[in-house]
Amino acid sequence: MLRRRLGSRVGALEEGAPVGCPELPKAAAEPERVLLRGIFEIGRESCDVALGERALRWQRIRPELPAGGARCDPLGKEESLDLEDIFSVKLKRRCSAKHPGSGTLLGITLFICLKEQQNKLKDSTLDLINFSEDHCDIWFRQFKRILEGFANRPKALKILLNPQSHRKESVQVYYEKVEPLLKLAGIKTDVTITEYEGHALSLLDECELRGFDGVVCVGGDGSASEAAHALLLRAQKNAGVEMDSSPTLTGAQLPLGLIPAGSTNVLAHSLFGIPHVVTATMHIILGHIQSVDVCTFSSAGKLLRFGFSAMFGFGGRTLALAEKYRWMSPSQRRDFAVIKALAKLKPEDCKISFLLAGCSQDEQERKAQRSPESDCGGHWQTIRGQFLNISIMAIPCLCSVAPRGLAPDTRLNNGSMALIAVRNTTRPEFVKHLKSYSSVKNQFNFPFVETYTIEEVKIHPKSNSNGYSPQEEGGHHATVSENGFPWNIDGDLMEAASEVHIRLHPRLIKLYGGSLEEMNDSKVACNCI
Numbered sequence: 082m083l084r085r086r087l088g089s090r091v092g093a094l095e096e097g098a099p100v101g102c103p104e105l106p107k108a109a110a111e112p113e114r115v116l117l118r119g120i121f122e123i124g125r126e127s128c129d130v131a132l133g134e135r136a137l138r139w140q141r142i143r144p145e146l147p148a149g150g151a152r153c154d155p156l157g158k159e160e161s162l163d164l165e166d167i168f169s170v171k172l173k174r175r176c177s178a179k180h181p182g183s184g185t186l187l188g189i190t191l192f193i194c195l196k197e198q199q200n201k202l203k204d205s206t207l208d209l210i211n212f213s214e215d216h217c218d219i220w221f222r223q224f225k226r227i228l229e230g231f232a233n234r235p236k237a238l239k240i241l242l243n244p245q246s247h248r249k250e251s252v253q254v255y256y257e258k259v260e261p262l263l264k265l266a267g268i269k270t271d272v273t274i275t276e277y278e279g280h281a282l283s284l285l286d287e288c289e290l291r292g293f294d295g296v297v298c299v300g301g302d303g304s305a306s307e308a309a310h311a312l313l314l315r316a317q318k319n320a321g322v323e324m325d326s327s328p329t330l331t332g333a334q335l336p337l338g339l340i341p342a343g344s345t346n347v348l349a350h351s352l353f354g355i356p357h358v359v360t361a362t363m364h365i366i367l368g369h370i371q372s373v374d375v376c377t378f379s380s381a382g383k384l385l386r387f388g389f390s391a392m393f394g395f396g397g398r399t400l401a402l403a404e405k406y407r408w409m410s411p412s413q414r415r416d417f418a419v420i421k422a423l424a425k426l427k428p429e430d431c432k433i434s435f436l437l438a439g440c441s442q443d444e445q446e447r448k449a450q451r452s453p454e455s456d457c458g459g460h461w462q463t464i465r466g467q468f469l470n471i472s473i474m475a476i477p478c479l480c481s482v483a484p485r486g487l488a489p490d491t492r493l494n495n496g497s498m499a500l501i502a503v504r505n506t507t508r509p510e511f512v513k514h515l516k517s518y519s520s521v522k523n524q525f526n527f528p529f530v531e532t533y534t535i536e537e538v539k540i541h542p543k544s545n546s547n548g549y550s551p552q553e554e555g556g557h558h559a560t561v562s563e564n565g566f567p568w569n570i571d572g573d574l575m576e577a578a579s580e581v582h583i584r585l586h587p588r589l590i591k592l593y594g595g596s597l598e599e600m601n602d603s604k605v606a607c608n609c610i
């Protein structure tokens with residue numbers, strides 16, 4: 082991937098010599114075949130340019146020599162651009178008002194992806210100036226051939242746009258920032274603006290997806306999770322999988338792209354390391370695909386939904402409250418709901434049974450000892466008691482208030498989930514624990530917080546008779562009834578009256594996004610408490 086400053090990664094290019102690959106260890110470095118070689122002006126300097134199979138490399142030419150002729154500047158550094166960072170190529174012509182598109186040829190423009198700080202990607206251009214039509218035509222066709230060779234890159238996308246996300250800016254975000262880049266990359270699009278809650282689900286259930294290479298959803302976590310749920314349901318239906326009985330599920334056929342335009346964007350943040358629209362778009366254009374773990378949430382043997390993370394207790398109640406105050410701005414609503422849920426903080430009496438992931442017997446025993454109420458039965462363990470909050474996360478759940486994630490040790494596809502169980506404590510201690518998410522370490526270093534790495538979990542709340550009151554906490558919401566407990570599944574409010582069974586399905590869905598570099602360790606202030 083190209084850094085903001087081009088090149089400086091390889092030594093001087095010797096004329097006629099094969100170009101070595103600088104990134105591979107010497108033994109493994111195979112000489113790179115040079116496909117084309119020629120002279121272009123780059124950044125107002127005449128350069129000797131070599132197009133290899135993996136990279137474009139160039140070096141400034143010293144213009145005059147006393148003995149005549151020109152040669153590569155021995156002091157000039159070679160610069161390079163990985164071919165996989167090019168996403169479009171066009172012939173560059175002088176603007177002609179009379180005959181647009183047919184002005185004097187100036188050269189070739191490469192549209193490229195630059196990598197900036199903190200996993201951010203940015204689009205940019207590199208001009209190769211040469212006035213010769215024949216010369217440019219040969220290079221232009223070669224670049225086109227190279228671009229056609231990237232098999233993972235999408236050629237047609239189904240776009241789902243939620244006009245209600247966050248402050249209703251997603252339509253503008255898409256047409257101003259995303260669509261121009263997709264067009265430039267030659268990607269065909271078919272856009273549906275969703276008209277009601279659940280529209281994406283019903284659309285993806287029945288629409289023709291042949292001819293598309295991926296589905297892209299522009300919105301927040303609710304929209305992204307709904308699209309993932311819909312694609313996975315469709316895959317099971319197509320494969321004839323019995324959802325309620327089969328533990329082995331089929332992966333979604335098409336990759337899903339996420340353009341973050343919601344209030345929280347935890348999924349996009351976890352995927353790209355940053356909830357940044359152009360970064361998300363560049364990952365889609367370049368065809369960066371990752372397989373990501375997914376959970377199924379079932380109750381009484383019936384699938385509630387597919388999802389990536391969930392909260393029960395404080396997290397569920399806060400969302401139920403936030404839904405009640407939808408007329409407020411997203412940040413006001415979130416802060417207000419947190420404060421109100423804290424004011425009414427109360428524990429849930431629960432039994433939690435879970436299957437530890439790839440844990441040695443020693444570790445299981447150590448964990449069992451730490452929690453006096455646990456009992457170990459094979460790999461299944463059970464803990465009981467009063468819990469203020471229970472989180473289950475298959476992805477790291479990065480967000481502005483938890484820059485390292487609500488589950489910092491979980492990866493997108495490590496085949497396990499984090500179970501974080503917060504037992505009853507005083508309100509000030511609970512707040513201290515919530516605030517610790519904004520720091521970089523010791524988030525879970527509290528005697529009332531237990532963390533487990535698991536594959537499966539059953540959460541069984543005891544009777545609802547004197548605990549949760551739906552009237553107080555958004556009971557008008559269609560999904561929360563008298564006897565249901567509120568769950569926050571990927572930012573969507575769900576109701577479950579009885580035990581919820583959560584099972585991890587490794588790498589069940591493909592999402593557009595690259596692998597992340599080390600996260601920036603800077604402290605971010607928590608703005609909601």
Ligand SMILES: Nc1ncnc2c1ncn2[C@@H]1O[C@H](COP(=O)(O)OP(=O)(O)OP(=O)(O)O)[C@@H](O)[C@H]1O
Pocket residue numbers: 243244245246247248275276277278279280281299300301302303304305307342343344345346347411571572573
């Ligand atoms: N036209 C629409 N009117 C009302 N609701 C819609 C419409 N289109 C989609 N939805 C629903 O809106 C819900 C929430 O949207 P989304 O997650 O995109 O935004 P958000 O709530 O602002 O962001 P976040 O979930 O990140 O906090 C989704 O579950 C989706 O089903």
